[in-house]
Amino acid sequence: MRSVLILNAKGGCGKSTLATNLAGYYASKGRRVVLADFDPQESALDWLAARPAERPAITGIAAWRDGFRVPRDADWVIIDSPAAIKGRELSDLVRRADSILMPLLPSAMDVRAANHFIGDLNAVRKVVNREVRVATVANRVREHTLAAAELEGYLARFSLPNGKPFPFLAALRATQNYVWAAERGLSIFEFAPVKTLPDREQWVRILRWLSRSGKSRRARKPG
Numbered sequence: 001m002r003s004v005l006i007l008n009a010k011g012g013c014g015k016s017t018l019a020t021n022l023a024g025y026y027a028s029k030g031r032r033v034v035l036a037d038f039d040p041q042e043s044a045l046d047w048l049a050a051r052p053a054e055r056p057a058i059t060g061i062a063a064w065r066d067g068f069r070v071p072r073d074a075d076w077v078i079i080d081s082p083a084a085i086k087g088r089e090l091s092d093l094v095r096r097a098d099s100i101l102m103p104l105l106p107s108a109m110d111v112r113a114a115n116h117f118i119g120d121l122n123a124v125r126k127v128v129n130r131e132v133r134v135a136t137v138a139n140r141v142r143e144h145t146l147a148a149a150e151l152e153g154y155l156a157r158f159s160l161p162n163g164k165p166f167p168f169l170a171a172l173r174a175t176q177n178y179v180w181a182a183e184r185g186l187s188i189f190e191f192a193p194v195k196t197l198p199d200r201e202q203w204v205r206i207l208r209w210l211s212r213s214g215k216s217r218r219a220r221k222p223g
């Protein structure tokens, strides 16, 4: 079982989009997926409610209300989180995760806000102690804009207390494909292969990083 926390204190940066697309991806690959929604707005659970019955099932949990114990037989636990998260709430969530994906909008304001948030995150010592991995994903990037070009430079400045930079995994383009998928309870991996090809290609490094992080964690254990 591996758990991925989608985290950023800012609203609207793409947390639920990342969470639902990951959940749909792993479900479509035959994995047992739990989608735990810690946001009282329940965007991830709304998405799940819209999911057609004939699509591979995903177990949704209203974790913000009911709490949640990780089901043992799950292959992937995807955790969607609320905006403005800090303090105890933040450390409780980080403790549940193997990997953290942080979506970011490509604007100077959002990157600065993320910098403050990363300060909070780094203060949660557990992140480092348990070697929870953190990586950033730029979202809603309009191709050929200055913001897109400068983004990598901005993101290179983010680092953990141990000095290791956060990997910057992907720049996901702004496209109606995500909006369309969100409305229908699908991921971009589950419809119109030709139309979504550029988007699926942008996810390759994210998916590889997530699968690698689980393997290397196991590899570190002796025996």
Ligand SMILES: Nc1ncnc2c1ncn2[C@@H]1O[C@H](COP(=O)(O)OP(=O)(O)O)[C@@H](O)[C@H]1O
Pocket (backbone or CB within 6 Å): 010, 011, 012, 013, 014, 015, 016, 017, 018, 043, 139, 140, 141, 172, 173, 174, 175, 176, 178, 179, 182
């Ligand atoms: N790459 C994208 N292209 C177009 N629209 C997007 C993209 N990512 C997110 N959106 C849209 O932006 C809005 C906010 O995204 P959401 O995932 O709900 O953010 P958060 O969960 O961080 O508040 C949603 O309407 C979503 O469909």
Ligand SMILES: [Mg+2]
Pocket (backbone or CB within 6 Å): 015, 016, 017, 039, 043, 044, 080, 081
């Ligand atoms: Mg959300």
